[in-house]
Amino acid sequence: MKVSFAHMGNTYIALAGALKFLGAEFIVPPYTTKKTLNLGSKHSPEVVCLPYKLVMGNYLEAIEAGADAILMIDSPGTCRLGQYSQSARTAIKDLGHNVEFINLDLYKGKMLELYRGFKKATGNSNPIDLARAINVSLLKIDMLDRLDEVYSYVRARELIKGTARKAHNKALKLLDDAITNSQCKTALKEGLEVLNRVPVDPNRDVLNIDITGEIFVVIDKFSNMDIEDELGKRGVHVHRKIRLSNWTNTFIKPMTKFEDTHEGKMKVLARDFIKRDVGGDALESIGDTIYAGNNKSDGVIHLLPFTCMPEIISQNILSNVTREKNIPVLSLILDEFSGKAGFITRLEAFVDLAKRRRDSKVRVKQAL
Numbered sequence: 001m002k003v004s005f006a007h008m009g010n011t012y013i014a015l016a017g018a019l020k021f022l023g024a025e026f027i028v029p030p031y032t033t034k035k036t037l038n039l040g041s042k043h044s045p046e047v048v049c050l051p052y053k054l055v056m057g058n059y060l061e062a063i064e065a066g067a068d069a070i071l072m073i074d075s076p077g078t079c080r081l082g083q084y085s086q087s088a089r090t091a092i093k094d095l096g097h098n099v100e101f102i103n104l105d106l107y108k109g110k111m112l113e114l115y116r117g118f119k120k121a122t123g124n125s126n127p128i129d130l131a132r133a134i135n136v137s138l139l140k141i142d143m144l145d146r147l148d149e150v151y152s153y154v155r156a157r158e159l160i161k162g163t164a165r166k167a168h169n170k171a172l173k174l175l176d177d178a179i180t181n182s183q184c185k186t187a188l189k190e191g192l193e194v195l196n197r198v199p200v201d202p203n204r205d206v207l208n209i210d211i212t213g214e215i216f217v218v219i220d221k222f223s224n225m226d227i228e229d230e231l232g233k234r235g236v237h238v239h240r241k242i243r244l245s246n247w248t249n250t251f252i253k254p255m256t257k258f259e260d261t262h263e264g265k266m267k268v269l270a271r272d273f274i275k276r277d278v279g280g281d282a283l284e285s286i287g288d289t290i291y292a293g294n295n296k297s298d299g300v301i302h303l304l305p306f307t308c309m310p311e312i313i314s315q316n317i318l319s320n321v322t323r324e325k326n327i328p329v330l331s332l333i334l335d336e337f338s339g340k341a342g343f344i345t346r347l348e349a350f351v352d353l354a355k356r357r358r359d360s361k362v363r364v365k366q367a368l
């Protein structure tokens, strides 16, 4: 059985890591492009959110490439996410594709569900192998976030444009090639060395901007038009608050206490502005913005897919947070019709505004 899955940024490295460890045959679908989006949109309901269309495009391209089984994540349904896997399964069957669907209900089954899913996908039923493969996958998720964090610092301060990106790609390749736990640790060490060798100006005056919003569009660089690199090129140190490792810590790792997780902490912060969970990542978007305001960040960019119900609610609440915490927020809505030129113009205007605002605060302080 050739198994495949959808993309979400670089998370394919973690999923492929577990499948490689178990010796499975698998297909990494081509990374999302405009063609993927067109294909996904053609076979999706018109008003469904952007992540669904992209994921659908990935599934169809994986099937074209020869996949005969698809790993899908199931989830509870406060928003449309609860219907994602069922709708995708029905649409793929209606198109006449005879593929097996391996659903992972991670919110309910956590580690056990990963165990069951990888066993079914690979045919390997050795419990020690399966436990070690899951461990490699979770480790790679933590390491991807660590690499992104260092990349973000280096990119904003690099002396030669583009060197940080090359170093980051090299570090990702090292991690992707690692198979065992100890190989991953070596790959991370070498990857960090590669990134730290990029010539930088540590004293450069950079802007600090936080990014929050719906997890898929925050993490996936195709859907967010590579926002982090675009900001980095303009001298912004990006602090991405929504990370896959936060999610695995909250929902997968068995020993973590909810109140110690990013989600748990943001929920407490958001309480003054919203009383109940409205699904998706809405509470985290609000909590992250309050945190940014309390910690004197220069601004927040809030990313949301068009028609995303939870983030429409948070977007409305963020105007109150902006006023109370005195923090500029730019909400960017993403869909298949978003054009890059207009997107960049808005980013540049926001960066200018955040910079002038910060500089005038410094001038006022100096005058006092």
Ligand code: SF4
Pocket (backbone or CB within 6 Å): 049, 050, 051, 079, 080, 081, 214, 216, 279, 280, 281, 305, 307, 308, 309, 310, 311
């Ligand atoms: S959080 Fe928003 S974008 Fe994500 S599935 Fe729910 S409605 Fe769609």
